[in-house]
Amino acid sequence: MTRPNAKGWCPGAYHPMMSGDGLVVRVRPVLTRLEQSQVLGICVAAQDFGSGIIDLTSRANLQIRGVQKQNHNALLQRLNSLDLVPDDPALESRRNFLISPFWKKGDLTHRLAQALTARLCEMPKLPPKVGFAIDTGTAPMFLNDSADFRLERTPSGELLVRADGMTRGHIVAEDEAINALIEMAHWFNENRTDTLKRMAPLTAKKVLPVQWQGTLRAAPASELTPGMHELGAVYGAAFGKIEASRLSNLISSTGANAMRITPWRLFIFEGADLTDTTDFITGVADPLLRVDACPGAPLCETATVKTRGLARELAPFVKRDLHVSGCAKGCARPRRCAVTLVGNAGTFDLVHDGAPWDEPVQTGMMPGTLKDCIGEN
Ligand code: SF4
Missing domain, CATH: 3.90.480.10 (Sulfite Reductase Hemoprotein;Domain 2)
Structure with missing residues (x-):
């Protein structure tokens, strides 16, 4: 689906x-x-x-x-x-890029982020959700995050421009990197259609210039x-x-x-030490780290169910990742999850190893019955 x-x-x-x-x-x-x-x-x-x-x-x-x-x-x-x-204001929505969070002042990531910011006005007008990743730490961190045009490193540390959806990119010098992103953005705009509005689905249908597919990126960083x-x-x-x-x-x-x-x-x-607090997650064993939930009702008008209270209640009982979604759009995790509960007309549907819009294995479940069902998954 x-x-x-x-x-x-x-x-x-x-x-x-x-x-x-x-x-x-x-x-x-x-x-x-x-x-x-x-x-x-x-x-x-x-x-x-x-x-x-x-x-x-x-x-x-x-x-x-x-x-x-x-x-x-x-x-x-x-x-x-x-x-x-x-x-x-005309450019604000274009500053849509992820930056490796460990950049240091004056390092490559910092210089590239500044250069891209300064040249956003040269980018063609792109669809609103299209974005960039300056993922130029020693190993890429954003492979599962939304970005269409990516700057990364090769295994030997050279700078790579890669289109989302491709396993390979092309090596560029630092002073050519932003030009290469602009060129790729123009290619995207010239080839996209009303149904292919992101780079990954577009590259699945349309062959990129061969010179942009030469070199593998470095292996991913640990989470x-x-x-x-x-x-x-x-x-x-x-x-x-x-x-x-x-x-x-x-x-x-x-x-x-x-x-x-x-x-x-x-x-x-x-520059701060970790403080013991119950207001935020401080340890890797916290089950809430494995649970996603959108705002649900009443914060989202599309939702017919409450989500986050339920997700918090169920978190200690799940053995694998859990996604509680207010509806089939799946905003909090628009992709596959081990266990997904999807709000539907005030009850929940259960999807196994799929996305919120995939075929459920069970439908019409009341919130009070979910703990037992989740514990089995
Ligand atoms: S998944 Fe549905 S209910 Fe949840 S925030 Fe998105 S549109 Fe709203």
């Missing part, structure tokens, strides 16, 4: 999306890093103008939820005063997990949901000088 139509665009700061709890206003942190003062500022803004809930997204962005329409302008002004919306990293403490946010007051307390008490955002519902507090 195919995925039901999901929203064809992503919200931004200037172009928010209406949800069941009000506007969702997305902030794209520059280089996916926020100074401590910016973190504190965004937490206050989320409480002053929104519901006090901030989402950590799978594109390493933050979303302020529950903003009433009449507060949007005031929120924009606040974000502007915190230097959180530095873009020309980041909560705990200590050389950069600082890594925390997890269950389902990517952050209560602004708790984030604000944590960064104040740890004294971290900055926060780096990742696309894996994890964030890094630079």
Whole structure:
């Protein structure tokens, strides 16, 4: 089965999306890093103008939820005063790229991210969900994350440009890397169709220039997990949901000088030790790390079921990964999962080893009956 139509665009700061709890206003942190003062500022803004809930997204962005329409302008002004919306409004939605979270000032990743930011205006107009990955640490980290045009390394450390969906790319010098991305973006635009709007499905149907398929990328890096990293403490946010007051307390008490955002519902507090807290995930054994759940009802108007409370309740009982999805669109994990519960007219359907839109093995299950069924999977 195919995925039901999901929203064809992503919200931004200037172009928010209406949800069941009000506007969702997305902030794209520059280089996916926020100074401590910016973190504190965004937490206050989320409480002053929104519901006090901030989402950590799978594109390493933050979303302020529950903003009433009449507060949007005031929120924009606040974000502007915190230097959180530095873009020309026409270009803001184009700053859609993942950056290896361990970059250091002046290193290759940092230089490439700055160069790409400076030349976004030269990119052709791309479909809203299309994005870039500057995945140029020693080994790629974003192989399972959304990006269409990728900068990576070869096994011997050379710089590689790779189209999503391909196992090979082509080696470029650093000063040619952004030109190569722009060239690939033009190729994509010239060849895409109304149904092939992302690079991976397009490369499955259309042959890329042969010179772009020469060299294999390096083997993937191991997954980041909560705990200590050389950069600082890594925390997890269950389902990517952050209560602004708790984030604000944590960064104040740890004294971290900055926060780096990742696309894996994890964030890094630079220069800080790991603190014992029940507000965030601090250990790799926490079962919530293996569970995804979208906001569900009543936050999403499409949902007919509540999701996250149920996911939290079921987490200790699942032996494999679990996805609780408010409907078949599967926003929280739009791909295969060991066990997926899909909301359907107030009850749940169960999908084994499939995506939310795949054929269920059981339908019409009531929330109270799910624990037994999940425990068997
Ligand atoms: S219910 Fe969940 S999966 Fe469905 S559209 Fe809403 S957020 Fe996405």
